Amino acid sequence: MPYKLQFQVYQYPFYPPLQTRYGIWEQREGIILRLSDETGRVGWGEIAPLPWFGSETLAQAVEYCRQSSTEINESDFWAIPDSLSACQFGFHSAWEDLQNPSPPLTTPAFSALLPAGEEALSAWHSLWQQGYRTFKWKIGVYSLEQELNWVRQLAPMLPQDAKLRLDANAGLTWEGANQWLAVCDELAIEFLEQPLPVNSFDALLALSKQYQTPLALDESVATLTQIKYCYDRGWRGIFVVKPSIVGIPQDLREFCQQTQIRTVFSSVFETPVGRKAALKLATELSDPNYAIGFGVNHWLKAEVLPQCQV
Ligand SMILES: O=C(O)CCC(=O)c1ccccc1C(=O)O
Ligand SMILES: [Mg+2]
Incomplete structure (x- = not known):
């Protein structure tokens, strides 16, 4: 039909x-x-x-x-x-x-995306009051020295049961990544996302074995083809999955069931249409130990979202 x-x-x-x-x-x-x-x-x-x-x-x-x-x-x-x-x-x-x-009936807990830079030091508070318990902060935006200084303030000011994860968006050097990871270990950061560029797989794998803080691949595993490539080459850390760009949902389900990879699902700022489909898949497949990266609605204004009338 x-x-x-x-x-x-x-x-x-x-x-x-x-x-x-x-x-x-x-x-x-x-x-x-x-x-x-x-x-x-x-x-x-x-x-x-x-x-x-x-x-x-x-x-x-x-x-x-x-x-x-x-x-x-x-x-x-x-x-x-x-x-x-x-x-x-x-x-x-x-x-x-x-x-x-x-x-989906019950979706996993959400991680809230903080603003980059110093603003995060005050922005987490209202997100905490809204019920978020996991926060994500973008790094590699300002200088290493400034950001290390801010994270040393931010992590200790969060309540005991809060978690903080960092996302470098492929923006660190080998030396910078090592400096960051030493600090992440000290501050019990939940995980560090994509410290190095996509073409540095061997270095990412090496880094993942040197520190306690788990590493997550994101840019390296944007599509299912890339997820398979990194899995075949031995990645057993976290895979950030952005359903909206990953490819065919049924193929992802089958791969996750076969391999039991550790996944953290993440938004790309979809409208409610894509969000519903992404959340459905996240509910089925995301590792229950990690909040999913869908706490992003404070970056959008409902009034400007497109209406679903084609
Ligand atoms: O995953 C999250 O926690 C929030 C979403 C997010 O960070 C993101 C959103 C759009 C594009 C790229 C990214 C990213 O993870 O790098
Ligand atoms: Mg990321």
Whole structure:
């Protein structure tokens, strides 16, 4: 039975703009998909590319949607190339939603994304009051000296049962990573995400064996193809999974079940459409010992989110 495809490109601003090692990110752009079948069932999906992480660009995703026929079949969902991993996720999640639209029952706890730099020293407090117990702070944004100084203030001021994880977004040198990890061990940091660039796999593996603080790969494992590559080369630390760019959800389920990898699921600032699909997968597959990185809604204003009406 064929499905009817409709899609709409969206964009919305962050409030405030988001600062990471890659610079300032002002707005999110993506595509909302709507599938329907002849019996009247409807499924929603979202393509939320993250090109600097290695997914396709928005333009490539739009091109793929445009050249798709408005009548598509199940076999088309499986034929989306691995180079379009955000499209794979968007189409498959729309198709899964059409077949079974129920939301996840109980989602794991969320980690709240703090602002980079000194602002984190005050920003955690209202997030704590909102109920967050795990916080993530971006590093590699300011100088090493400044950031080490701030983290030595931040970690001890958090309540006893709070956890703090750090994300370097591939921005440290070998020496910098060693300096950071020595401090992470001292401060009992929950884990350090992607200290070194994607092309430094051997160095990342070596680092992961030298310190108590666990390491998580993120940029290195943006897609399922990359997850498999790093697993085959011996990575047994944490894999950050960003469902929206990982590829086909069913393939990820099968890989996780076969290998029992340790995963921490993470948002890419999807709209509620992509978020629902990502949370469903996170509820099924994320390691229960770690909060998932979906505490990001304080960076968005509900009023500007796109309405799901294609
Ligand atoms: O995972 C989280 O805790 C929050 C989301 C996050 O940090 C993120 C969001 C968009 C793009 C990249 C990243 C990242 O983990 O590097
Ligand atoms: Mg990260």
